Amino acid sequence: MALNWKTLFPYEIFEPNWRFWSFVGILVVGFWALLSFPVAEYAGYIDPFYSPTILIVPLPGLFRLTCYAYRKDYHRHLFKHPLGCSNAERGDSSKRHYTGERNGLFQLENLHRYFLYAGIALLPFFYYDFYHSLVFSGVFELRVGSLVLLANALLLTAWTGSCHAFRHLTGGNIDCYSCVAAGGARKAFYERQSWLNRHHETLAWASLLTIFFADLYIRGLAAGLPLDLTLVRL
Amino acid sequence: METHASAQPDQRKTIRLRILRGTGERTSSPHYDTFEVPREEGMVVLNAVHYIQSHLDPSLSIRWNCKAGRCGSCSAEINGRPQLMCKTRVDSIEGEITIEPMQAFPRLKDLVTDVTANWKVAATIPPFTPKANAGDIYTFYQADVDRSREFRRCIECFLCMDVCHVIREHEADYMGPRWVVKAASLDMHPMDGLNRSKFMKDAGGLGYCNITKCCQEICPEHIVITDDAIIPEKERVVDRHYDPILWVYRRLKGGATAGETK
Numbered sequence: 001m002a003l004n005w006k007t008l009f010p011y012e013i014f015e016p017n018w019r020f021w022s023f024v025g026i027l028v029v030g031f032w033a034l035l036s037f038p039v040a041e042y043a044g045y046i047d048p049f050y051s052p053t054i055l056i057v058p059l060p061g062l063f064r065l066t067c068y069a070y071r072k073d074y075h076r077h078l079f080k081h082p083l084g085c086s087n088a089e090r091g092d093s094s095k096r097h098y099t100g101e102r103n104g105l106f107q108l109e110n111l112h113r114y115f116l117y118a119g120i121a122l123l124p125f126f127y128y129d130f131y132h133s134l135v136f137s138g139v140f141e142l143r144v145g146s147l148v149l150l151a152n153a154l155l156l157t158a159w160t161g162s163c164h165a166f167r168h169l170t171g172g173n174i175d176c177y178s179c180v181a182a183g184g185a186r187k188a189f190y191e192r193q194s195w196l197n198r199h200h201e202t203l204a205w206a207s208l209l210t211i212f213f214a215d216l217y218i219r220g221l222a223a224g225l226p227l228d229l230t231l232v233r234l
Numbered sequence: 235m236e237t238h239a240s241a242q243p244d245q246r247k248t249i250r251l252r253i254l255r256g257t258g259e260r261t262s263s264p265h266y267d268t269f270e271v272p273r274e275e276g277m278v279v280l281n282a283v284h285y286i287q288s289h290l291d292p293s294l295s296i297r298w299n300c301k302a303g304r305c306g307s308c309s310a311e312i313n314g315r316p317q318l319m320c321k322t323r324v325d326s327i328e329g330e331i332t333i334e335p336m337q338a339f340p341r342l343k344d345l346v347t348d349v350t351a352n353w354k355v356a357a358t359i360p361p362f363t364p365k366a367n368a369g370d371i372y373t374f375y376q377a378d379v380d381r382s383r384e385f386r387r388c389i390e391c392f393l394c395m396d397v398c399h400v401i402r403e404h405e406a407d408y409m410g411p412r413w414v415v416k417a418a419s420l421d422m423h424p425m426d427g428l429n430r431s432k433f434m435k436d437a438g439g440l441g442y443c444n445i446t447k448c449c450q451e452i453c454p455e456h457i458v459i460t461d462d463a464i465i466p467e468k469e470r471v472v473d474r475h476y477d478p479i480l481w482v483y484r485r486l487k488g489g490a491t492a493g494e495t496k
Contacts, residue, residue: 068445068465071444071445072444072445072446072447075444075445075446076446079444081399081444081446082399082403082446082448084448085315085316085397085448085451085452086313086314086315087311087314087315087337088314090399090403092399092402092403092404093403094403094404094405098400098403098404098406098442099406099442100400100406100408100439100441100442100443100444101441101442101443101444102439102441102442107476110468110471110472110475110476111472111476112472113469113472113477164461164465164466164469165469167466168465168466168469168470169469172466172469173469173470173473175378175421175422175423175424175426175496176374176378176424176425177375177377177378178374178375178377178378178424179378179424184377187377197461198458198461
């Protein structure tokens, strides 16, 4: 039987409710730390929030806010429309006003693809940070922190690549693959991307966690914790 | 509440079923009957309900046809969760089993509901309209209809409509998951030439869906309703009605800005 990697973790952390409130907790603690003790760079590690500049944080923030995975979580666990699917846990009520995603700020969700474009544009910076951490001292040096930055870059790429808007724009909007140029390759890409898309919710959560973990790790180093090991030095 | 004893007392373990009875609108004090049914190996909830009909209470009304998960008739709420009675094994449920009719639809009698409203929505969906160059004989490849075919698995059990909080709790003009799936099966067909995004946005009320994925969770045919039908349809609406760059592109190209052809 194939190993289900999810069994390696406590079941609860994949529960939507836990996931949503962990987002909120991480965001509050993370931003508090960001404002209280800014650490933009330490020992060649560029903090993910400062990559390339902290001024653009609202863009990935809006990318997450309008993400279909996060929408499910906050519509369920913040607005309770509905809280769950069974009678015992629905929590929605006909007495409460509901307009879905049609009115007010919720219409911003229709612009998710523009925040996706911003997200894609930012991805190379995270790989640059990894590269920078390898060579900043003048020699090639692979340290644990570099692997943290690499994991962060890879998970952000996987989350961005599994986006529903990306899925639509890269193949979902084609109804007849044999009618368009390179249809076979585009369908193959669409199918692989669809596989990744099935894991979008988990990737949304995991990629947020790695950003804050990378941030915490760099803060830990700056605070003098002996966390960093050099693995390879050439 | 009445409790019916089995006509032939059985020494084997039994299961206890609690079934909502009555006709028309639910009252504030709904009436449940409780039955004891002998447990058998591999038994599904529908078997237990059939046992009640044939041995304990022939007046119990249910709708069913195939008993094989193909006809979509025996939809009900089993312990509060919309499910097909014929695909829910009794050994998957601990303790008493409560069966209620689908609450999103008017009740006729006991577990039978009136799903006529669905056919009215179905009639409003712009039908399959062949592309201008489709010819008299349609020629297309299997690979091109794969996506559309996923939605053809729908057995119209209407569990997705029942679980949808927009349909169930709010009187919104939303067509519901089953009908978004239907529209998606037409939109994604390689020979279809119609763009239904204006219909989906306005008459279909697609914006009411807040993609909380209950429909996808409970679909007995495992159609990935939200990810494969609703979200792609939402993205198609964005293409035509919200994306400023695509709007400018269509203007420059000289085509219709929100026309009904693809």
